Amino acid sequence: MFSKEILLSLHKPARYINQELNTYHRDLKEVKLTFCLAYPDIYEVGMSNLGFRIIYDLINQDQEVLCERTFLPWSDLEDYMRKNNVPLFSLESNIPLYNFDILGISIQTEFNYTGILNLLNLGKIPILSIERNKNYPLVIAGGSSCFNPEPLADFIDLFVIGEGEEIILEIIKICKNRKKQIKDREGRQELLIELAHLEGVYVPKLYSVDYENYGKIKRFYALDSALPQRIKKRIVSDLDNAYFPTKTVVPYIKIIHDRIGIEIMRGCPHNCRFCQARTIYYPKRERSIEKIIELANKNFLSSGYEEIALLSLSSLDHSEIKKIFPTLTQFFKNKGVSISLSSLRVNQVMMDLLKEFQGMRRVGLTFAPEAGSERLRKIINKNIDIELLFKIAEEIFKFGWRGLKLYFMIGLPEENYKDIEEIVKIVYEILAIMKKRNGTGTIRLSFNSFIPKPHTPFQWLPMENTDILKEKINYLKDKLRNKMIKYHFSPLQEDWLEALLSRGDRKLCKVILKAWEKGARLDGWREQFNFLAWEEAVKETGINPDFYIYRKRELKEILPWDFIDVGIEKEKFVIDYQNFEKLS
Ligand code: SF4
Incomplete structure (x- = not known):
């Protein structure tokens, strides 16, 4: 599609060429349905996702379907495409996204949300679901970030909740039989209603939310009583x-x-x-x-x-x-x-x-103690024997490994400085073992801020305040200053955004749209992350981020993701939360 001259002017041009070994190529005239499988990040990220690869291969087993891939361009190509009015297209046959019957987007992280909007816009497809008429593809989405789909409700026609390989062929079969309805306004609505009856399918526009005055959810309900009130996750029963x-x-x-x-x-x-x-x-x-x-x-x-x-x-x-x-x-x-x-x-x-x-x-061998003290590990229910970790370290270094990597979290519930000091002790103990065995090597440490995620026993808790997290990070940086220790702390602005988007409701759609309009794009890439765009978006849309991030929620509150049935009853999370409270 792009000339050699243009490709050679780009960073990593091989992202944009096709015909890699084991890709699928099919004649458009011989298929009944076209499906573009999209990853809202660049090629290297999308092609590293196993779920994306499974779905690409699976759909292509159906000879009546043409399934091709697309990824977001890096900013250099995006600039070129916008300047020259070139639409985003599929890799295999260079078909513009707007010409497909279905656009299926794989969503694996909240940092892809503005990427989804960018993908639609570059593909010359209206961003808002209500603005898409019969001339545009049906936009569906699936992946691990769809377990709270509400912040994306305005942009996606249909979410697949659960394991895609279990359901995607059912959706395709219905769409193949109802191809005419995709390209017809009335028919498309009927098609969406039919698809919404499949287990694991959520069509946001067929559901509504009422809010209380201060923003909490009063009621989430299906607009038609025949539709399922809860969306049950699809699972593969036999791996x-x-x-x-x-x-x-x-x-x-x-x-x-x-x-x-x-x-x-x-x-x-x-x-x-x-x-x-x-x-x-x-x-x-x-x-x-x-x-x-x-x-x-x-x-x-x-x-x-x-x-x-x-x-x-x-x-x-x-x-x-x-x-x-x-x-x-x-x-x-x-x-x-x-x-x-x-x-x-x-x-x-x-x-x-x-x-x-x-x-x-x-x-590198990697282990995740997550917390420094036994007390805190009990609170988070991460049962690890630290003495055994030291023994394993002995053996690892004896066998010639030159280091290892440890994952910890900070800002965990009930965490205090004694717990943090225990992290330091663990690291120096392992460092001593490594020095004794090998004389040299590197201990790599990765610290993530704790974010109370949906569908976990900690989902009702607030996130730790940024100033306190900063103090803890500074404390750790000071204590861990050593040339054989390398550490990385997740940037607090990114943690803030992840917490906001993962814990949000439908009202966040306007924040995401505004942030994208202000230039937020590949949020998962540090050099592209535009925190200012997000700050301004939050301000201009009148959304209070603290309501989502720092507010302790009551057990009886209706959470934005409660209507998703993950296969574990909410009551079990409540019991586990109460068990945690007894420990603290
Ligand atoms: S529950 Fe999660 S964090 Fe704990 S061991 Fe399993 S995957 Fe790891």
């Missing part, structure tokens, strides 16, 4: 038989996760009170060792990648992990392929597996 690609798309440029990713387990058996991922991917389901080997081998043969990452929220909790890891390592031993494991846990299985890890690429 072994769930669709998973056997061909990995191989990009021309290095992407964030540049390897084969095989999901070995979905869900997590633990119940950390701050953790939203546990709820989103609930319940725990395992893929069998036979299936894992089959998928790993097929993807290896079709791509030539030399690294296979075994993925899950907590890989050591797979009941067969002690067998899976050595079996795969052995299987790929003479093929020059390394196996890596994500999301490790401090437990006996880790201790037992350490010897096997010797063949693993020397990528």
